[in-house]
Amino acid sequence: MEHDLYSAHILIVDDEESIRQTFEIFLTSEGYQFVNTVATFDQAIEAIKNTTYDLIISDIVLIGPCGTDLLKKTRELNIKCPVVMITGFPNLETATESVRHGAFDYISKPVNKNTLLRFTRQALLHWSLENKAEGLLRENEKFRRYLETIFRSVSDAIITIDANMQIVQLNETAEQWLKDKGAEGLYDLDQFPEEVGMACLNDARKVLQDGTEVRKHLIECHTADDSTKIISLNASPLRGEDDEFQGVVIVARDMSLEEPREINEIRNRFHGCVGSSRAMQEVYKMIENIGKVDTAVLITGESGTGKELAAEALHAESSRRDKPLIKVDCVSVNENLLESELFGHRKGAFTGADRDREGMLLQADGGTLFLDEIGDISPRNQLLLLRFLQEKTFTPVGQDTPLKVDVRIIAATNVDFQKMVSEGKFREDLYYRLKVIEVRLPPLRERINGIPLLATHFLTIFRKQLNKKIATISDQALECMASYQWPGNVRELRHVMERACVLCDGPMLLVQHLPDELQNPPKKETVLQSSPPFPHHHDHPVELFSISPHYQREDEKIINALKQVNGNKVKAAKLLGVARSTLYRQMQRYNIEE
Numbered sequence: 001m002e003h004d005l006y007s008a009h010i011l012i013v014d015d016e017e018s019i020r021q022t023f024e025i026f027l028t029s030e031g032y033q034f035v036n037t038v039a040t041f042d043q044a045i046e047a048i049k050n051t052t053y054d055l056i057i058s059d060i061v062l063i064g065p066c067g068t069d070l071l072k073k074t075r076e077l078n079i080k081c082p083v084v085m086i087t088g089f090p091n092l093e094t095a096t097e098s099v100r101h102g103a104f105d106y107i108s109k110p111v112n113k114n115t116l117l118r119f120t121r122q123a124l125l126h127w128s129l130e131n132k133a134e135g136l137l138r139e140n141e142k143f144r145r146y147l148e149t150i151f152r153s154v155s156d157a158i159i160t161i162d163a164n165m166q167i168v169q170l171n172e173t174a175e176q177w178l179k180d181k182g183a184e185g186l187y188d189l190d191q192f193p194e195e196v197g198m199a200c201l202n203d204a205r206k207v208l209q210d211g212t213e214v215r216k217h218l219i220e221c222h223t224a225d226d227s228t229k230i231i232s233l234n235a236s237p238l239r240g241e242d243d244e245f246q247g248v249v250i251v252a253r254d255m256s257l258e259e260p261r262e263i264n265e266i267r268n269r270f271h272g273c274v275g276s277s278r279a280m281q282e283v284y285k286m287i288e289n290i291g292k293v294d295t296a297v298l299i300t301g302e303s304g305t306g307k308e309l310a311a312e313a314l315h316a317e318s319s320r321r322d323k324p325l326i327k328v329d330c331v332s333v334n335e336n337l338l339e340s341e342l343f344g345h346r347k348g349a350f351t352g353a354d355r356d357r358e359g360m361l362l363q364a365d366g367g368t369l370f371l372d373e374i375g376d377i378s379p380r381n382q383l384l385l386l387r388f389l390q391e392k393t394f395t396p397v398g399q400d401t402p403l404k405v406d407v408r409i410i411a412a413t414n415v416d417f418q419k420m421v422s423e424g425k426f427r428e429d430l431y432y433r434l435k436v437i438e439v440r441l442p443p444l445r446e447r448i449n450g451i452p453l454l455a456t457h458f459l460t461i462f463r464k465q466l467n468k469k470i471a472t473i474s475d476q477a478l479e480c481m482a483s484y485q486w487p488g489n490v491r492e493l494r495h496v497m498e499r500a501c502v503l504c505d506g507p508m509l510l511v512q513h514l515p516d517e518l519q520n521p522p523k524k525e526t527v528l529q530s531s532p533p534f535p536h537h538h539d540h541p542v543e544l545f546s547i548s549p550h551y552q553r554e555d556e557k558i559i560n561a562l563k564q565v566n567g568n569k570v571k572a573a574k575l576l577g578v579a580r581s582t583l584y585r586q587m588q589r590y591n592i593e594e
């Protein structure tokens with residue numbers, strides 16, 4: 001903020017040269033970088049038209065039209081920056097009058113340095129706060145429009161009812177459900193098919209009484225053409241700012257339109273993503289919903305969690321799917337070249353620019369631009385990107401006129417953005433603009449239920465690639481995968497599976513084919529390995545190390561095997577299906593005597 005104040009543009013208007021000079025010196029010596037001075041009303045108007053000023057300081061008395069005329073003219077030109085008047089004693093009346101006309105304040109002559117600096121600072125602080133408030137308003141408006149788009153575009157009927165059971169709002173789908181349209185804009189629950197109207201009324205009353213939601217109320221609805229529809233209703237209380245009850249929102253879904261998978265709800269794949277964990281179901285649903293709207297999206301998640309795959313899925317879910325998806329890895333492009341890479345350049349714009357170059361934004365016109373590792377871009381590129389998001393226009397390096405394109409931006413990062421913003425490394429305004437919609441990809445350790453499916457997916461890929469006959473993965477190997485922390489996430493799992501497939505020559509992928517760090521998970525987690533790690537239903541967190549009577553403890557298993565073969569470790573290892581080295585390690589770990 002302090003820093004911004006000094007880069008403000010200040011215009012001094014005074015017909016006395018000595019005053020102009022003194023004011024300019026006072027301000028520039030304080031650190032203000034852009035101070036311009038003019039002598040007359042006409043010169044001031046000319047200056048205002050050429051430059052956007054943040055503050056105008058004008059003498060009331062000028063040769064020709066006066067300072068108050070200048071004030072009025074600026075307002076006519078829709079310039080809202082603060083105007084401070086300078087006045088001599090006889091003109092005090094005019095000065096107070098000008099404040100009534102919208103001047104920020106006035107200073108009486110003679111003006112000393114401290115007074116000038118104090119007024120300048122106050123006016124600029126006020127202006128900066130006002131701009132910030134306006135920015136927030138604009139953000140709010142954008143968010144409102146975004147919600148409205150969703151409200152309009154969803155295929156569920158959304159009905160809002162006030163505390164008197166009167167409909168206050170319907171979305172388009174709900175309007176289509178009305179059997180009798182009635183007078184424009186006036187709706188009643190009676191206008192819906194009878195069963196729907198009644199169910200809405202009853203659910204709304206229940207919400208009103210208990211103050212809690214009614215979820216998945218399934219009703220039959222008999223239509224005019226004698227078919228039966230199944231409608232699922234959800235009713236939630238609508239509360240105002242101070243939590244007081246304002247009504248009920250009912251979301252009704254025609255289940256007969258649903259694809260069977262949505263009733264069943266678990267999806268194992270979504271575009272290129274594989275994963276059945278609950279966390280990934282949320283991600284799929286989110287991508288499906290936001291694919292349809294055009295807002296910028298920020299994908300966050302640790303390295304290797306599938307951010308690029310998510311961006312591809314988002315593009316495929318959008319109406320832009322037949323247009324290009326252009327990907328830029330912001331860290332792999334040289335910082336200085338990124339600007340021309342994104343925005344393009346004209347021949348001769350810089351040394352080495354020997355011909356015009358079309359930037360990625362232009363290539364993505366009509367489609368999507370995926371900016372990977374956006375946290376790493378320079379402040380200048382952050383600014384240019386912000387401008388593009390605000391205005392949808394950009395200017396290639398070395399060109400005067402801006403170009404307009406229709407491109408959706410999807411950005412991804414694996415760094416803690418909020419921290420970068422608070423450390424001043426990333427622009428807050430750009431951050432907020434990007435994060436209106438955020439898709440967070442959970443790290444692999446938070447979705448261990450999905451590991452068997454992913455591992456099998458990679459097994460299928462590499463088995464084919466390497467021409468192997470590996471049919472499956474042992475439960476113990478899966479247990480090791482479940483208790484590992486996966487710093488490299490799915491990418492690391494992919495590598496682990498590739499390596500294991502190379503090493504494995506039998507029909508089953510075993511613990512011995514896994515890297516050491518997976519075979520030896522941290523001590524506390526290896527005390528017991530008993531129940532199978534993955535229950536058949538995927539939607540409950542897995543209890544990895546509970547004791548089950550059907551499974552022997554690992555140390556007992558080893559002792560028994562050793563007993564059976566009279567302590568012969570080669571034979572015992574074979575019996576247990578592990579490498580001899582693994583057996584030695586396990587014996588050490590469990591303190592089993594030779």
Ligand SMILES: Nc1ncnc2c1ncn2[C@@H]1O[C@H](COP(=O)(O)OP(=O)(O)OP(=O)(O)O)[C@@H](O)[C@H]1O
Pocket residue numbers: 272273274275301302303304305306307308309310372414490491494
């Ligand atoms: N859900 C998934 N299903 C199948 N493969 C996946 C999944 N998630 C990630 N992968 C695979 O893991 C690797 C890394 O994925 P991706 O490049 O999308 O991750 P990222 O989050 O963009 O990584 P980084 O932050 O390092 O750029 C790729 O080979 C990708 O195909």
